Amino acid sequence: MRMLDIERLDGAALGTDPCVYVHVPGFIRSEALAAINRDYPDIRERGNFPPEDLQYGSAFAELLVELGSPELKAAFERKFGIDLQHNPLQLTARKYVDESDSGLHNDSRTKVVTVLIYFNERWEQAGGKLRLTRNEHDFANYAVECEPREGNLLAFVRSATSFHGYLPCSGERRSIQMYWVKPKREQRDTSHAGSMIKKLKRFLKRG
Numbered sequence: 001m002r003m004l005d006i007e008r009l010d011g012a013a014l015g016t017d018p019c020v021y022v023h024v025p026g027f028i029r030s031e032a033l034a035a036i037n038r039d040y041p042d043i044r045e046r047g048n049f050p051p052e053d054l055q056y057g058s059a060f061a062e063l064l065v066e067l068g069s070p071e072l073k074a075a076f077e078r079k080f081g082i083d084l085q086h087n088p089l090q091l092t093a094r095k096y097v098d099e100s101d102s103g104l105h106n107d108s109r110t111k112v113v114t115v116l117i118y119f120n121e122r123w124e125q126a127g128g129k130l131r132l133t134r135n136e137h138d139f140a141n142y143a144v145e146c147e148p149r150e151g152n153l154l155a156f157v158r159s160a161t162s163f164h165g166y167l168p169c170s171g172e173r174r175s176i177q178m179y180w181v182k183p184k185r186e187q188r189d190t191s192h193a194g195s196m197i198k199k200l201k202r203f204l205k206r207g
Helices: 006-011 030-038 058-067 070-080 184-206
Strands: 021-024 089-097 103-105 111-118 130-133 142-146 153-157 163-166 171-181
Touching: 006 021, 006 070, 021 142, 030 058, 058 070, 070 111, 070 153, 130 153, 142 153
Parallel strands: none
Antiparallel strands: 021 153, 089 171, 103 163, 111 153, 111 171, 130 142, 130 163
């Protein structure tokens, strides 16, 4: 692949604390980064946006094709020992953040694998570095930190302990967020079960 360094992903160490993850500095090939940034979507506000809502150039379009390729999916299946055959891929791009975007959280249970890739050519702020933490309250108790620059990647299997986030920062923080998610039917079933549990809890409280 021209833009993605699959061999670097294959060779990266697999972490298991606090969840199953892989950190790959320079996953986007250095020779491709300038072209991707030249053709990066013209986003002018905060938020994550799907590609179909954006305008971008040919290099970014090529990147999207590689990110959605069977080769990349197979690489994550190998790395995480997980079958993603029936899991749809969702992808969004982001350009701007401010201090209100920071904090720790866990992804929803509909997500199976989360992949975060960064495109800034440099990063000089103290905040904004993505961390996988061992709880949802303490930024200092973290297992890995990924600087949001130069094609760095951090990916993890969503679990009850996959807390992540970054300390406050503001300005351009170019990133792509990718998720392989549970099939629609399973999402509906989970949502229905959750709704029934909430109704039952309300009924028991009234009793």
